[in-house]
Amino acid sequence: MDVYSDPEKHVLLKNNVKMPILGLGTSHYGGFSGAAVQHAVRSCGCRHIDTAKRYGVEAAIADAVQASGVPREEVFLATKCWPSDYGKTSTRAAFRGSCDRFRSDYIDMYLLHWPLVPSWCTDSKQLLSETWRTLELLYDEERVRCIGVSNFDESDLLELLSDPELSTTPHINQCEFHPFHNPIRIRDFCSQHHIQFEGYCPLGKGKILDDPVLVEMAKVYRKSVSQILIRWNIQQRVVCIPKSTKPERVEINSQVFDFSLSEEDMAKLSSLPQTLTIFDRQEIQSRVDNPLPDGYRLHYGSSLNNGT
Ligand SMILES: NC(=O)c1ccc[n+]([C@@H]2O[C@H](COP(=O)([O-])OP(=O)(O)OC[C@H]3O[C@@H](n4cnc5c(N)ncnc54)[C@H](OP(=O)(O)O)[C@@H]3O)[C@@H](O)[C@H]2O)c1
Numbered sequence: 001m002d003v004y005s006d007p008e009k010h011v012l013l014k015n016n017v018k019m020p021i022l023g024l025g026t027s028h029y030g031g032f033s034g035a036a037v038q039h040a041v042r043s044c045g046c047r048h049i050d051t052a053k054r055y056g057v058e059a060a061i062a063d064a065v066q067a068s069g070v071p072r073e074e075v076f077l078a079t080k081c082w083p084s085d086y087g088k089t090s091t092r093a094a095f096r097g098s099c100d101r102f103r104s105d106y107i108d109m110y111l112l113h114w115p116l117v118p119s120w121c122t123d124s125k126q127l128l129s130e131t132w133r134t135l136e137l138l139y140d141e142e143r144v145r146c147i148g149v150s151n152f153d154e155s156d157l158l159e160l161l162s163d164p165e166l167s168t169t170p171h172i173n174q175c176e177f178h179p180f181h182n183p184i185r186i187r188d189f190c191s192q193h194h195i196q197f198e199g200y201c202p203l204g205k206g207k208i209l210d211d212p213v214l215v216e217m218a219k220v221y222r223k224s225v226s227q228i229l230i231r232w233n234i235q236q237r238v239v240c241i242p243k244s245t246k247p248e249r250v251e252i253n254s255q256v257f258d259f260s261l262s263e264e265d266m267a268k269l270s271s272l273p274q275t276l277t278i279f280d281r282q283e284i285q286s287r288v289d290n291p292l293p294d295g296y297r298l299h300y301g302s303s304l305n306n307g308t
Contacts (some may be wrong), residue, residue: 003047014194023048025243028055035244037064044254050241052080056295058101077107086131115156147171174198181275185190198239
């Protein structure tokens with residue numbers, strides 16, 4: 001059964017859009033591989049690619065999807081608007097740019113990348129509100145199939161939801177999520193408001209793959225640690241977007257629908273100490289105010305320590 005026919009392999013958003021529960025992450029941090037995207041779509045049944053304008057790889061993703069031979073309409077393409085593009089006209093222009101690079105007249109999912117605005121802005125509430133209004137309009141015009149946010153905590157969501165002009169509540173909130181960073185209160189809040197929770201850095205950017213609890217569990221299930229981590233996500237119906245630039249790892253990471261973790265092991269992973277936060281808001285704020293171009297890590301290497 002394909003991703004859209006098999007209820008285990010997709011989530012149904014509140015507007016009835018089917019979103020594949022497992023996607024492939026892409027980024028400029030750690031490099032980009034068109035071969036990995038092509039292999040995911042052509043040979044691993046992957047129908048969901050996550051990216052962002054900031055990563056500078058949208059056109060390369062379009063090339064890889066086209067080379068896979070799978071029609072674009074079957075692939076759920078998700079991208080994000082970076083805070084320096086927030087604002088009525090600039091968000092529309094950023095959206096158009098993403099469509100052009102995807103060579104598509106629509107996008108499946110469009111997210112506000114962070115609940116931050118450039119420091120020069122004196123009314124952040126107003127800027128975020130008019131930016132969200134632009135996403136609502138793009139949604140009403142059927143240029144995007146679902147809209148959402150990323151890195152929004154409860155207070156950010158409350159502010160958005162309390163906007164008197166709000167017409168569409170977010171379909172998605174994409175946040176850092178792995179056993180060592182498990183934001184239960186945000187997840188509960190999202191579930192109460194029918195906002196699908198999506199996790200990024202499911203492998204903790206590769207930093208948690210040698211954790212002894214995970215290594216031991218992987219041995220018991222005869223699976224890789226990456227497969228255990230991805231299974232922990234999808235078994236909780238959290239949309240999961242592991243990144244790999246290596247086709248063989250993409251294939252391993254896609255083989256997660258042929259086993260399940262016991263309730264006891266799910267609970268064990270959910271109660272690990274909260275010791276790893278990869279993304280720090282303060283640091284991101286400095287990147288928002290930083291004039292580096294989209295995809296700069298692809299071109300200049302990565303001397304900094306995370307992937308935004
Ligand atoms: N909304 C946001 O602010 C935000 C922030 C960060 C990330 N994201 C999204 O989430 C996606 C995933 O997050 P992420 O890339 O930061 O981290 P991640 O998926 O947790 O980890 C990626 C790292 O794990 C390695 N890896 C992947 N599969 C492996 C395997 N089977 N065995 C060993 N190592 C493996 C990769 O290396 P190789 O490439 O060498 O295989 C890479 O270094 C991103 O690509 C992006 O789409 C969103």
